[in-house]
Amino acid sequence: MENRIVIKRLAMTGPERETREIGFVPGLNVIWGASNAGKSFIIKSLDYMFGSGSLLPEIKQREGMEACWLELELPQSGATTLRRSLAGGGISIFDKPLEDVGTSESERVVSSSHSATTPSLSGMLLEELGVSRKQIANNTDGKKSAFTFRHFAHYMFTEETPMMAEWSPIQISAQSGPTFDKNVFKFLLTGVDDSLLVVAKSTKEQQTENVGKIEIVEEMISVALDELARMFPEDKLENLDLDDQEQRISGTISSWQSTLSLRQSRLDALVASRRSNRDLLAEFDARAEHIDLTLSRFGLLGSVYNSDLERLEGLGEGAEALLAGAQRSCPLCGADPDHQRHNHGYEAVELSQKAVSAEMAKIRAEKTDLTRAVRSLSMEREGVNARRQAISEELQALDLSIATARPSEAQARTEYERLDRERQRIRNGLSLKRRIEALEKRRAELATFKPRRQAKDAVTAGISGTAGHEFAMKVQSILRAWQFPGEPVVAFDGRTHDILLNGSDRRSNGKGVRALMNAAFKIGVLEFCRERRLPHPGIIALDSPLLSYRDPHKSRHGELSEDEVAVKNANLNTYFYGDLAERAKHVQFIIVENDPPPEDLPSGSRVTRFTGPFADDGRKGFL
Template sequence: MSALTLMHLTSVGPDKPPASVEFGPHLTVVYGASETGKSYIVEAIDYMLGATKLKTISQADGYTHMLLGLHTADGEIFTLCREMGGTKVDVFEDDLRSLPAVAPNKTLNLKHDPKAENNLSRYLLKIVGVDGRRVLKNARRVLRTLSFRDLAHLCVITDTPMADERSPVLASRQTIKETEDKSVFKLLLTGEDEPEGPTGASNVEKKVGKGKIELLDQLITQAQSRLEIASSESELHDQLRRLEESLVNASAAARDLVADRSALIEQERQLQVRTTMNRERSGELSTLLGRFGLLRQQYESDLDRLRMVAEAGSLLGYFFREGPCIFCGAAPEQQQPDHQTAETEQLQAAVAAEIRKTTELHADLLTTMDDLEEQLRLLEGDHASLIAGSSALTCELAALDERLAPLTEDTKAILSTQSKVQADLAIHAQVQQFEELRASLSSMPAVPEPARPDGIPASNLADFERTMHEILASWQLPGANHVTYDQRTAEISVDGSPRGSRGRGMRSVIHAAFTLALARYTAERDLPHPGFVVLDSPLLAYREPDEDFVMPRNVVGHFFQSLHDELKVQIIVAENVNPPQDLGEQATLHPFRTAAAERVGFYPASAPLG
């Protein structure tokens, strides 16, 4: 695969001295005091590779364009030029380091468009040799083409995602794009496109079931977030079996007590479910009764008014027998004999009919309300029974706990773990029910889980884990530095501890190792990758007052020496801590505002950068 090498980043503007930093072909370290523009350089590189925005700082006032010089593996040089806040990128097939004085060779849009040629993403993908490659868009196996931003997320790591708790594989940092992120990672490890497959439901089916499916997805996500143990359901069953065997071996006397306790916990859970359903139904019935009560009042009010109308009509017909008709207004000469009597009878008949209709509706409503009130009474009685049963179970559990109290601390720990496993198994069962219900909402073929569409072959994954282990070991971090990757959660664990559970400092170090391992792995196998890595604050030397992580000095030295010895990938590091001074001629060093430093920061300004 063709690789890109970054040559320089330069900011220019009318009547402004260029602000520039040169990048070496192998290792470049920009280091020094905080707030001198080191992170700004990383963000500006990302901006030039298609990021939507670059933060505004006062030192950049008057600077109108950003330039990024690159060359390909074939030696072709070009410069990307983007106006500050601009939505297009100009390409100059030359090493440009000043304000453009000639027209660009190309002008490209920022947004990736697989059907158009004039966008930055496809321009860079063609150079890397992966234009048109396909990844999964969602769990329904809908495919989309690879975007260069998919790759940029994995090679240009700014300070925020560097220490983020989310897995480095989930580089977009958007939950809705987890399937896409995992598919991109799979493409880099295997070099293979996602295969064609069933794309799920039709548009009509999607519209019909979209709301329910999205709700079930949220319920599944919420349920999975409550899992306490990072193990599969089968692993949990195995663990539960081992725990039960340990309990039997530890104390035969406690075996029956433990079984009884487990049964009581399950009964209590079932009672809680029934209680929740009971309260929900009671609420629904109470709401209906309230609404029906208002309707009953309306019916009764209508009946009263109709009786008043009937009585008033009779009186009017009796007292007013001469002159214009009080009902229809007809003059005496236009009235038939007994006109007033006929009109009175018609009014009485109409009112009587409306009274009969309203009376029937009122009677039906009362019957319905009686039925609902009876249901509500039954539910209240059932609720009282449930509460009593729950209280009884609580008492039984308390009694069992008192009998179990004398057990050893080891047995208590086993019981605690067993409870967590049982709770997780219950959540897994709930998730399975949700997923089965979700599948029944549409007729589309069943699809794999989003986190593992087809899975990364074990050999590829083992090679990557070994590569990352070698990098961590070369930095001489404490421990065996054994690396594992969970395809379901996309979590990376080192020595059995998930990265997301580690402190901020170790998360940054592991993220840096992941990024470098991915670059080395792809370079050694001629697989897709831009060919460079940009890291912001991997050692986390600048820390907040409450941050308790400080990287050991020997690790810092081995870290930089390892990067110095890495000749397959171009590496750019922005860091507060000073690198060793014996990195050699292959390293390019840029000290900012340090002792004997020639410059105060990226921009030639006396005040610190914001």
């Protein structure tokens, strides 16, 4: 984005009034129409919203309005809306377009007056343009004031009376003084301020400055003595030997530091041992828990073995019974076993009995192994319990030792810290005494000061002749682009820092020609800055620059002078608007006139007509 500010919208609101607003495009804006429609009030309102200290005039149309709003597009922050009471005061900042503000509270409130220490509109806008902490010399003695945004505003907004005035366009106010005005002009055209300006002082100024230095040093000594008395209320300052006190207390602190170190080391060793034993006890607890769980599972396994043996013994007894019955006579026919035809599976019973016997032998062997494992784990459990008991007893002893050592260490630490604080107090006192001694020495040196007469350095205000000539050529090119009659020749007057038109100063021309000279001057400043990449807000608002086209029978400015008639007959107004439209690619123009502009303005321009308070149609005025 270009390093310039763009005005988007101006509005006024009141609790019982309909909101009134007017929009602007970034390029050429023309507001024309009947008198008493509020055209000039728009220029005043814009200047007011950029921090002017003058309240807006109490015209009838603004009755019921209480606040003025201005929407801007800033080069760094983007869409920003300002709100200011018509009664004056500070400015509320909203970091959003006007239509998005609604009833929301402002993000911040800044002062309308420039300040180097508190937030202000001037500081905010200067920062947006990359301008900060610039100094302007007020006079040839080297006294300086801060450059503020209001100095930019003087070259942005030109009302009707200053537009045709006989004084130079660089005059910021009646109180500013020619040296200051020239140096502001110099900063705009060169980017060089007066921060580094140094001027030799007279003997009287040197004496006054030295007296002021002595007063400051004496005040600093008095403050330091009061502070020293508060630090050592029990001692008389003239008998206060802080060096000896610092030496003695440092020796005591060294002794206590050794004691504290020993006690801290012993306490740290006890705490470390307790931590190690606690970790070991936790390991034994975990082992004991694991053993108990394993024994519990082995018990269940032993129960399973017993159950299996009982079941197998039953099977064995059944097999024996079957085999015993096989040796008896048949209960049905009485036949002997040798004469029985069927053996009823006795061989299978015998095999089964053998398998049962083998399985029982296997289970008994496993049960024996289980018994040995249970015995081994039970013995390990007893050992773990014994070790846990020993560690627990050791931990109790360590807790008792720590409980005994901790107060001793705390007592040593408390005493060490008390002594250290006292030593720091003494050292602070020593530092303060040395500062007092240095101040007293400085006071003695100042008391012997004798001013020296020095040659007065010459300080040149304003711009050089070369820069002035280049600026005059820029203004001349603008007037020629407007087809000013007679191939105008513009020169720079180094004494007044104004331009001469065809060898004549501003006063020698009619009101309408002075208005054109002023307009070309202000536009020339902007173009000069743009070509040299110097900061400028990029806004030119002019009230009645084409005064030469007034109707002498209706205008309060009376008959046209001879040079004004020549301008009017040259069709300059057509070329004027055409040139502004061409320059408006990088500049925002706001032109207020009574007569309409040409109809063939570029499509990006905005023309607003006010028909006047007595009209039956159209927009009657701003408010």
